[in-house]
Amino acid sequence: xxxxxxxxxxxxxxxxxVLNDAxxxxxxxxxxxxxxxxxxxxTFRTDAAEESIRRMCSQYPEMLVGAGTVLTTDQVxxxxxxxxxxxxxxxxxPEIVDYCIAKDIPIFPxxxxxxxxxxxxxxxxxxxKFFPAEQAGGVPMLxxxxxxYPMIRFMPTGGIGPKNIKDYLSFEKIICxxxxxxxxxxxxxxxxxxxxxxxxxxxxxxxxxxxx
Numbered sequence: 001x002x003x004x005x006x007x008x009x010x011x012x013x014x015x016x017x018v019l020n021d022a023x024x025x026x027x028x029x030x031x032x033x034x035x036x037x038x039x040x041x042x043t044f045r046t047d048a049a050e051e052s053i054r055r056m057c058s059q060y061p062e063m064l065v066g067a068g069t070v071l072t073t074d075q076v077x078x079x080x081x082x083x084x085x086x087x088x089x090x091x092x093x094p095e096i097v098d099y100c101i102a103k104d105i106p107i108f109p110x111x112x113x114x115x116x117x118x119x120x121x122x123x124x125x126x127x128x129k130f131f132p133a134e135q136a137g138g139v140p141m142l143x144x145x146x147x148x149y150p151m152i153r154f155m156p157t158g159g160i161g162p163k164n165i166k167d168y169l170s171f172e173k174i175i176c177x178x179x180x181x182x183x184x185x186x187x188x189x190x191x192x193x194x195x196x197x198x199x200x201x202x203x204x205x206x207x208x209x210x211x212x
Contacts, residue, residue: 004086004106005127007039007064008155008176012169012207015200016041016068016157016180017052017188024188025052029060031193032183035200041068041088041178050078057083066106068178073099080105088155088178090131092116097123108155112136117149127153127175134159139167146173162206169210179203 008014015032017040019025025048032040038060042053044067056065066086067079076087076099086106089096093109100107101123110131111117120128130142133156142154156168157178168177182199 004064005153005175008127011037011039011064012176012211013037013165013182013203014039014041014155014176014178015183016043016178017183018043018045018180018185019048019052019188020046020185021189022048022051022055024191025055026059027191027193028183028188028196029056029063029065031197032200033060033063035182035197036204037182037200038062039064039066040183041066042084043067043069044071044075044079045069050082053079053084054082070096072096076100076103076105088129090129092119092128094119097125112141114145114148117145117152121149121152126151127155129178130154130156131178132158133168133177134164138164139171142168142173143171162203165206166210169207 042049053065064085067084068088070076070087070089087100088108089110091110097107097109108127108129111128153173153175155176160177160179161181165177168174182203183196187196
């Protein structure tokens, strides 16, 4: 059985999804799977997130589904009860991190400063999110911050797309990149799942060409 980290590394790209209607969850999951990326970080930015996770996990058990933008321990409970396999938070919230660790729930907190990375190291975490990646300094910032923490790897998210993903995936400390360019909200709302599938395939091919 592959570890979560091994799966993330193989995916290289994790689609970050915002769903306003849970009825879009299954067609989206199908498009991602057929596109070669059977994974998704479903953000808790909408009321449809919990039900969307539940439907994805129920109908597509082979898919790796997690919850993003988790801001409270209640959301942690709701997400994991719905089937989420991992939790992602935009910032380093000690309460959420410690809560997940105590319950043995994989947690990837957002870190953009050495102080936050130090808190992750202190708790034994091996992978953290770097958000918002581009706005926080991108790859140069990541390389500078990663140097004192050889035991930590990063999942950058925010402002990453086809034009700059090579810069990120070429850095060995990056386990995968979060991205939404292949699952944009308007494409989901317009039912353009064939387009999502095609763009997902392109993302997979691009990532594969970088990580030979």
